[in-house]
Amino acid sequence: DIVMTQSPDSLTVSLGERATINCKSSQSVLFSSNNMNYLAWYQQKAGQPPKLLIYWASIRESGVPDRFSGSGSGTDFTLTISSLQAEDVAVYYCQQYYSTPLHTFGQGTKLEIK
Amino acid sequence: EVQLVESGGDLVQPGGSLRLSCAASGFIFSDYAMHWFRQAPGKGLEYVSALSTNGDITYYADSVKGRFTISRDNSKNTLYLQMGSLRAEDMAVYYCARSREGYNLLDYWGQGTRVSVSS
Numbered sequence: 301d302i303v304m305t306q307s308p309d310s311l312t313v314s315l316g317e318r319a320t321i322n323c324k325s326s327q328s329v330l331f332s333s334n335n336m337n338y339l340a341w342y343q344q345k346a347g348q349p350p351k352l353l354i355y356w357a358s359i360r361e362s363g364v365p366d367r368f369s370g371s372g373s374g375t376d377f378t379l380t381i382s383s384l385q386a387e388d389v390a391v392y393y394c395q396q397y398y399s400t401p402l403h404t405f406g407q408g409t410k411l412e413i414k
Numbered sequence: 415e416v417q418l419v420e421s422g423g424d425l426v427q428p429g430g431s432l433r434l435s436c437a438a439s440g441f442i443f444s445d446y447a448m449h450w451f452r453q454a455p456g457k458g459l460e461y462v463s464a465l466s467t468n469g470d471i472t473y474y475a476d477s478v479k480g481r482f483t484i485s486r487d488n489s490k491n492t493l494y495l496q497m498g499s500l501r502a503e504d505m506a507v508y509y510c511a512r513s514r515e516g517y518n519l520l521d522y523w524g525q526g527t528r529v530s531v532s533s
Contacts, residue, residue: 340519342459349509349523350459361521393459401449401464401473401517408458 302326302396306406314414319381321409323394328374331398338398341370341379344408345390353392354379381411389413416440416522418510423527430500430531436493436510436524444468444488447513449520450495452506452529462508463495464517478504497529505531 303326313319329338337357342350352361354370357377367382381388394406422434436448450462463484464473472484483496493510507526514521 338518342520344459349511349525350520351523352519352521355519395459395520397518401447401461401513402475403449403451403461403520405459 301402302329302399302404304394304396304404304406306392306394306409308409309407310410310412312412312414313381313384315386316383317414319384319388319411321379321392321394321411323372323377323379323406325375325377325396325398327398329396329398330374337373337377338396338400339370339372339377340395340397341368342393342395342405343388343390344393350393384411384413386413416512418512418522418524420508420510420524420527423508423529425530425532426500427533428501428531431496431498432500432529434495434497434508434510434527434529436495438491438493438512441512443486443491447517448484448486448493449511449513449517450484450493451509451511451523452504453509453526454503454506457506460506464513465493500529500531502531505529 305324307322339357341354344350358370369380391408417439419437449464465484469486481499485494509526510524511520512522
């Protein structure tokens, strides 16, 4: 199984500041035949299901604010929130779908306001 | 509007059985592969099972293989998860999810249904 490891486990950031979450996969999730990274990011607010934010490592889902961006390739990926808003308080998960449908998630990063 | 509504969660004794349902609306159910995930209290997300559009291809996590069965009724726009030989470690909120681009992108999730396993 592909193991996804996020860092940090928790993060406290001031409103308006940048938040950065890292994700590392135990093997590359870059599919050579189409040069696509099979990596997504999800946001889960308290008491709610996960919400798809970013897919193919860097494509924002429809309706997701442009302060959210994804980057990286191969085994190392980053989710960046450029200017933290109060409504961004949540747990964020990276997820690989290289071995789809056996999706595996990182352990989650809890983002709070300073 | 796409909606997924799970039901069937309950308190069950170890070794017991339960059937979860996921009622879909707002999209052509038979066009999409469907999935079950779970989240134990205070823990992360775990893949449970997936099912092809017409129900002929199933996938299971090793932790549930042989105990859980995924199925769907496209005439009723409903996904099911038959759970048997339940263990304490199966206790979680169970989510159904729809994927687009085959099994890849989990774009809609239900609100979840809670399964508790205790004597």
